[in-house]
Amino acid sequence: MAVNENASNEGAGSTGQILTFPEGFYWGSATSSYQIEGAHDVDGRGPSIWDTFCAVPGNIKDGSNGDVACDHYNRYRSDVALMSELGFDAYRFSIAWPRIVPEADGAVNTKGLDFYDKLVEELLGAGIRPLPTLYHWDLPQYLEDANGWVNRDTAYRFADYAEAVVRRLGDRVDTYTTLNEPFVSANHGYVTGEHAPGRTSMAEGFAASHHLLLGHGLAAERIRATAPSSRVAIVINFTPAEPATDSEADRAETERQNDLENRWYADPIAGLGYPAKTAEHYEWDYSEVHDGDMALISAPIDLLGINFYTRSIVSADNSYVAPPDTPRNTMGWEIHPPSLGSLLRELHARYKFRSYLITENGCPMPDDKRDGERIIDDDRLAYVRDHIAQVHAAIQEGVPMEGYLVWSLFDNFEWAWGYGPTFGIIEVDYQTQERIPKKSALWFSDAARTNSIEI
Ligand code: FCB
Numbered sequence: 001m002a003v004n005e006n007a008s009n010e011g012a013g014s015t016g017q018i019l020t021f022p023e024g025f026y027w028g029s030a031t032s033s034y035q036i037e038g039a040h041d042v043d044g045r046g047p048s049i050w051d052t053f054c055a056v057p058g059n060i061k062d063g064s065n066g067d068v069a070c071d072h073y074n075r076y077r078s079d080v081a082l083m084s085e086l087g088f089d090a091y092r093f094s095i096a097w098p099r100i101v102p103e104a105d106g107a108v109n110t111k112g113l114d115f116y117d118k119l120v121e122e123l124l125g126a127g128i129r130p131l132p133t134l135y136h137w138d139l140p141q142y143l144e145d146a147n148g149w150v151n152r153d154t155a156y157r158f159a160d161y162a163e164a165v166v167r168r169l170g171d172r173v174d175t176y177t178t179l180n181e182p183f184v185s186a187n188h189g190y191v192t193g194e195h196a197p198g199r200t201s202m203a204e205g206f207a208a209s210h211h212l213l214l215g216h217g218l219a220a221e222r223i224r225a226t227a228p229s230s231r232v233a234i235v236i237n238f239t240p241a242e243p244a245t246d247s248e249a250d251r252a253e254t255e256r257q258n259d260l261e262n263r264w265y266a267d268p269i270a271g272l273g274y275p276a277k278t279a280e281h282y283e284w285d286y287s288e289v290h291d292g293d294m295a296l297i298s299a300p301i302d303l304l305g306i307n308f309y310t311r312s313i314v315s316a317d318n319s320y321v322a323p324p325d326t327p328r329n330t331m332g333w334e335i336h337p338p339s340l341g342s343l344l345r346e347l348h349a350r351y352k353f354r355s356y357l358i359t360e361n362g363c364p365m366p367d368d369k370r371d372g373e374r375i376i377d378d379d380r381l382a383y384v385r386d387h388i389a390q391v392h393a394a395i396q397e398g399v400p401m402e403g404y405l406v407w408s409l410f411d412n413f414e415w416a417w418g419y420g421p422t423f424g425i426i427e428v429d430y431q432t433q434e435r436i437p438k439k440s441a442l443w444f445s446d447a448a449r450t451n452s453i454e455i
Contacts, residue, residue: 012382012443019392020452025402026129027448028090029083029409029425030360032136032180034066036412037096039073043111046102048138049148049189053196062418069413071433076119082426082435083409084126086445091128092359092405093119094136094180101161104142113168120172130173131359131405133235134162134219136180137195137415144197149185149208149215152288159218166226175231177305177359178219182212182265183237194416202282210288213268217296235305235359236265238347240339241312249316256281257314270351271298303402305359306347308387311339329363331421335383341390348399355400361387362407364414364421367438375427375438384425384440388447389455406444410435 034050054065072079083091099112116132123130135158143154166176179185188195191205220232241257243250259278268274273294279286310333313320327335344356363383369376388404395401411424419430425441428434437445447453 011376012378012385014454017455018452019389019455021392022395023451025395025404025451026089027403027444027451028088028092028128028131028405029444030092030405030407031072031409031412032094032133032138033096033099034069034136034138034413035408035415036070036072036410038066038068038071040065040067042073043099043115044102044109045096045112046098047141048096048098049141049144049196050138052141052144053198056198059198060416060418062420064413064418066413068430070410070428072410073115075433076115077122079409079435080119080122080126080128082437083128086437086441087449088128088445089448090131090403090405091123091409092131092133092177094133094138095165096138097135097158097161098138098140100164101140101157104146106157106160108164113165116165117168120169124172131175131177132165132169132173133177133180134158134165135178135185135215137185137189139197148197148199149190149211150204152211152214155211155215155218158215159222162219163222163226166223166230169227171227171229173227173230175233175303176223176227177233177235178216178223179212180235180359181237181307182209182216182234183261185212187260203284206279206282206284207288209264210293213265213297214293216269217293217299220299220301221296231302233303233305233357234265234269234301235307236269237307237309237360238262238343239308239310239312240343240346241314244313244315244320247316250314253316254314257312266304266347266351268294268297269301269304270353301353303355303357304347304351304353305357306344307360307407308340308343308358309361309363310334311336329383329421330366331364331417333363335363337383337386337390340387341393344391344394344399344401345397348394355402357402358387358391358404360405360407362423362425364423367422367427371439373436375436377425377438377440380425380438381440381443384444385453385455388453392453 120130186205186209190199190208193200241254243254256278259275263275365380367375408423410426411422411428414421427436
């Protein structure tokens with residue numbers, strides 16, 4: 001389907017003002033392996049914790065799984081061609097650990113590496129910067145059978161796997177990201193149980209959080225040794241919490257939430273250690289932390305990847321009710337762009353990392369308006385535009401932002417929510433696997449080509 005149509009901002013409420021980004025700022029989209037690849041049982045891929053989790057009735061809202069998803073494993077060439085047609089500069093994807101090291105014996109599966117090698121070549125050939133993430137939640141099942149991230153050894157296995165990938169892809173990749181959203185891995189996977197592996201223990205959550213960070217540190221060391229000219233990044237999700245009232249109880253609870261969600265990973269990476277008051281509050285005794293771990297974890301990174309979707313308003317007794325006209329996406333998350341601007345300023349003031357990239361930002365919307373075949377998603381367009389404007393403002397205030405990646409390239413498998421929420425700027429017809437860019441994709445394409453947006 002044609003992508004070179006007019007993508008005006010009208011209908012999404014525009015003032016006509018143009019914001020131009022610094023030279024070198026880059027634009028692109030993000031995905032992850034389990035959410036789009038499909039091909040779950042080909043070329044030697046072993047099972048992941050998500051295959052196992054999806055097979056349990058009740059775990060996924062629509063009973064679905066990632067067996068086929070967007071069939072990207074077989075369609076990567078045309079998918080890259082589509083990104084290129086849209087003028088995107090960069091593509092963030094993740095590598096499926098169970099394709100690379102499918103079995104407990106640790107042997108590396110060449111066919112798994114071949115796929116990512118071909119994908120990287122295809123991207124480079126199209127002038128698109130490949131930005132792989134080594135872990136976006138699809139842990140090999142055999143490691144979960146050995147106690148998953150609660151087991152310290154998983155961190156060492158992660159570093160071995162990372163080295164195998166980096167040996168193959170080398171400096172064709174200029175930035176390797178170790179983990180995606182370690183908070184969600186530890187919290188949703190081990191504390192609330194809403195994600196694979198579906199465990200529900202606070203103590204296991206703390207153990208997993210430390211071993212994830214240790215895995216980051218160990219993998220970073222191997223990346224630096226194997227591809228010295230590549231950069232090392234980690235992607236952390238931030239959901240800034242604000243107190244519902246000025247009461248001491250609300251403020252204390254907000255502080256704890258900010259510690260657990262927004263500082264638990266970034267503080268140790270920046271050398272500030274774990275947030276001590278909150279560790280004490282939850283009676284975590286640091287027993288998993290061995291001598292030397294914190295130094296390894298705080299070895300300087302080159303880039304912080306920021307995933308941002310929403311903020312949260314916290315009341316100690318859960319009594320806060322948002323005003324009925326609060327704008328929300330179809331998953332119920334509040335839409336509040338100024339929180340991204342303040343987050344970026346606060347992160348840089350606190351951590352002074354070398355560089356920052358928006359690695360995910362986007363929203364699921366009803367997608368119920370069409371012009372012919374095309375979804376007219378003015379609501380998503382406005383969300384993306386208004387958040388990009390916040391990035392622009394942060395740059396003006398001196399925050400070194402290097403790019404913006406929208407979540408997501410495609411509608412895809414949204415974890416426990418299944419295929420219900422549609423985050424894509426490109427629609428996927430799961431019957432035919434046809435890709436149809438939504439209006440927001442055309443608008444984003446203009447932004448990428450002109451390095452500017454109209455607000
Ligand atoms: C993030 C995940 C990503 C996607 C978005 C909506 O937490 O990293 O895979 O599910 O949320």
